[in-house]
Amino acid sequence: xxxxxxxxxxxxxxxxxxxxxxxxxxxxxxxxxxxxxxxxxxxxxxxxxxxxxxxxxxxxxxxxxxxxxxxxxxxxxxxxxxxxxxxxxxxxxxxxxxxxxxxxxxxxxxxxxxxxxxxxxxxxxxxxxxxxxxxxxxxxxxxxxxxxxxxxxxxxxxxxxxxxxxxxxxxxxxxxxxxxxxxxxxxxxxxxxxxxxxxxxxxxxxxxxxxxxxxxxxxxxxxxxxxxxxxxxxxxxxxxxxxxxxxxxxxxxxxxxxxxxxxxxxxxxxxxxxxxxxxxxxxxxxxxxxxxxxxxxxxxxxxxxxxxxxxxxxxxxxxxxxxxxxxxxxxxxxxxxxxxxxxxxxxxxxxxxxxxxxxxxxxxxxxxxxxxxxxxxxxxxxxxxxxxxxxxxxxxxxxxxxxxxx
Numbered sequence: 001x002x003x004x005x006x007x008x009x010x011x012x013x014x015x016x017x018x019x020x021x022x023x024x025x026x027x028x029x030x031x032x033x034x035x036x037x038x039x040x041x042x043x044x045x046x047x048x049x050x051x052x053x054x055x056x057x058x059x060x061x062x063x064x065x066x067x068x069x070x071x072x073x074x075x076x077x078x079x080x081x082x083x084x085x086x087x088x089x090x091x092x093x094x095x096x097x098x099x100x101x102x103x104x105x106x107x108x109x110x111x112x113x114x115x116x117x118x119x120x121x122x123x124x125x126x127x128x129x130x131x132x133x134x135x136x137x138x139x140x141x142x143x144x145x146x147x148x149x150x151x152x153x154x155x156x157x158x159x160x161x162x163x164x165x166x167x168x169x170x171x172x173x174x175x176x177x178x179x180x181x182x183x184x185x186x187x188x189x190x191x192x193x194x195x196x197x198x199x200x201x202x203x204x205x206x207x208x209x210x211x212x213x214x215x216x217x218x219x220x221x222x223x224x225x226x227x228x229x230x231x232x233x234x235x236x237x238x239x240x241x242x243x244x245x246x247x248x249x250x251x252x253x254x255x256x257x258x259x260x261x262x263x264x265x266x267x268x269x270x271x272x273x274x275x276x277x278x279x280x281x282x283x284x285x286x287x288x289x290x291x292x293x294x295x296x297x298x299x300x301x302x303x304x305x306x307x308x309x310x311x312x313x314x315x316x317x318x319x320x321x322x323x324x325x326x327x328x329x330x331x332x333x334x335x336x337x338x339x340x341x342x343x344x345x346x347x348x349x350x351x352x353x354x355x356x357x358x359x360x361x362x363x364x365x366x367x368x369x370x371x372x373x374x375x376x377x378x379x380x381x382x383x384x385x386x387x388x389x390x391x392x393x394x395x396x397x398x399x400x401x402x403x404x405x406x
Contacts, residue, residue, distance in 0.1 A: 005316060015289070019321060022285050026278055026325025026379075027332065033274040034333035034375060038365030039345055040266050044259050045366055050191045051256055053223075054130045056249050058230045061220040061237060064245045067252075072101045073173045075216040077243055082220060085240060091229040096123035097217040099204045103170030105150075107158040112197075114154075116168055118204035127223050130188075137162045137186030140203050147203060149186035151196025160184060168200070173212040180210055271378050278322075279386040286318050286390035298397050307395040314394045318387030319380070326379045330372065340365045 013019060052058065061082060063074040076082070079097060086092045099118030104111050121140040125131050131139050140147055148166065160166065162184055169179040182202060190196055208215045224230060230248040237246035250257040290297070297310060345363040 005320070018285060018288070022281055022321060023325035023328070025281055026322055027329040029274045029278050030326055030329030030375065030379070031332045031336065033271050034330065034367060034372075035336050035340075035365065037266060037270055037371070038333075038337045038340070038367045039363055040270075041367060041371075042341075042345075042363045042365040044262070046191075046363065047259060048256060051253065052249055054128050054133065054190065055195075056253060056256070057127065057221040058224045058227055059222040059234050059237075059246055059248055060252055061222070061244050061246045062218065063243070066218055070102050071175070072171050072211050072216075072218075073175065075099075075173070075212075075218050076220065078241055079217050079220070082237065082241055082244070085237070086220075086222060089233065089236075091224050091226070091233050093223045093225045094123070094127040095220055095222040096120060096127040097204065098124075098219040098221060099207050099211065099216060100218040101170045101207070101211065103168055105154070105158075105200060106167040106169065107160055107164070109158045109160075112154065112158070114168075115199050116170060116207060117199060117201050118207035119201055120204050127221060130190075133188040133190045135187050135189045137184070139186060140201060142185045144183050144185050146180065146182045146206050147185040148182035149188055149201045150184060151193075151199065152187055152189040153193045153196040154200070155184075155187050157197070162187065168202075170211075172210065173216065178210055182206075268374075268378075271375055275378055275382040279382050282318055282322060282383060282386040283389065285321070286314065286387055287393075289317070290314070290390050290394055294397060297394055301397065311391045311395050314391035315384070315387050318390070319383055322379060322383040326376065330375065333367075334372070337365045337367050 061076065063076055065071075066074040083095070083097070086095050097120065101116050101118075103114060103116050105114045119140065121131075125139075134149070135152060137149070138147075140149060148168070150160065150166075155161070158166075164184050165181050166184065167179055167181050169177060172178050188196070188201075204217070205215070208217075222233070224233065230250075234246040234248050237244070301307065301310060341364050345365065347363060
């Protein structure tokens with residue numbers, strides 16, 4: 001085998017220009033493919049973290065009909081019992097109770113449909129990182145009565161600033177329309193402009209006092225120490241309490257779950273496309289080398305080299321040639337992703353369009369070790385498949401005909 005490797009290596013560099021072009025193509029293709037996958041991974045990871053850590057959380061508990069109907073009267077009856085259960089469960093990192101209703105926001109400029117989210121600033125801060133989106137003013141721990149924070153997009157559309165007042169109109173628990181004035185104490189800016197346009201945040205105590213004569217909560221959001229426990233905890237909550245529905249983030253947001261599943265196959269799709277293109281380059285290079293060496297290979301067979309060793313020699317040439325480029329391409333990609341994972345890929349030029357889709361313009365690529373291993377395996381498999389035909393053609397050479405043709 002050592003002799004065959006030596007011969008294969010020397011044969012590769014008989015035509016350094018041709019071999020160099022193929023190696024350069026492998027390097028460029030792998031680098032581009034791995035970095036592209038890394039950027040897509042970063043985008044999907046960012047989207048997932050933004051939604052889960054800032055608003056969605058791992059598990060949510062609602063009245064069974066609330067998500068479909070959205071009426072204020074569909075609140076959770078056994079809030080205190082569920083809260084006591086969650087406090088004792090070691091899987092739970094933090095949780096918060098929310099009062100949610102749909103309504104209208106009226107300003108001197110216009111009226112907009114909004115989702116009014118009543119939160120407790122202390123427990124919300126422990127559970128999510130939404131407070132990090134504050135751009136101006138204060139969070140809802142302000143002492144100003146009937147405080148509200150609104151999104152930057154909504155503030156711009158309504159020409160509103162800190163200190164201005166808006167009127168929120170919504171249905172109370174008795175399905176009666178009611179209105180109240182709220183004071184803008186803060187302006188937030190999340191990754192998605194649509195979210196900023198359609199959501200406002202108030203104190204749960206302020207909105208509950210208008211909805212009913214006691215505190216009412218429509219949602220319990222739960223963050224766990226480890227996300228894999230989400231399914232089992234949701235099942236335990238549903239089993240222990242009636243009149244509620246506990247759902248994981250995958251059930252609450254099927255589109256987000258689709259993004260995660262899509263990310264798992266994206267590596268294979270992109271790398272298969274790139275490697276399919278490289279396979280034709282490998283096939284072409286090996287066939288050209290084979291036609292140039294017909295007499296030589298025929299001579300080797302005639303002096304006693306077995307056809308099996310000829311087959312292995314051609315295969316080794318393709319493998320060594322490709323893996324040389326693959327090693328350089330993977331190393332270049334690793335260094336690129338390490339740099340970009342800290343510096344980021346700035347898509348500020350497209351920030352407005354990306355924000356409409358709920359993405360941040362700064363992307364931080366990521367690639368896991370198993371994904372690098374998958375790339376290497378794919379390179380080896382594609383190389384073996386591409387070199388099978390030239391190797392099979394080589395062992396069918398007739399030494400006499402090869403000598404006659406030369």
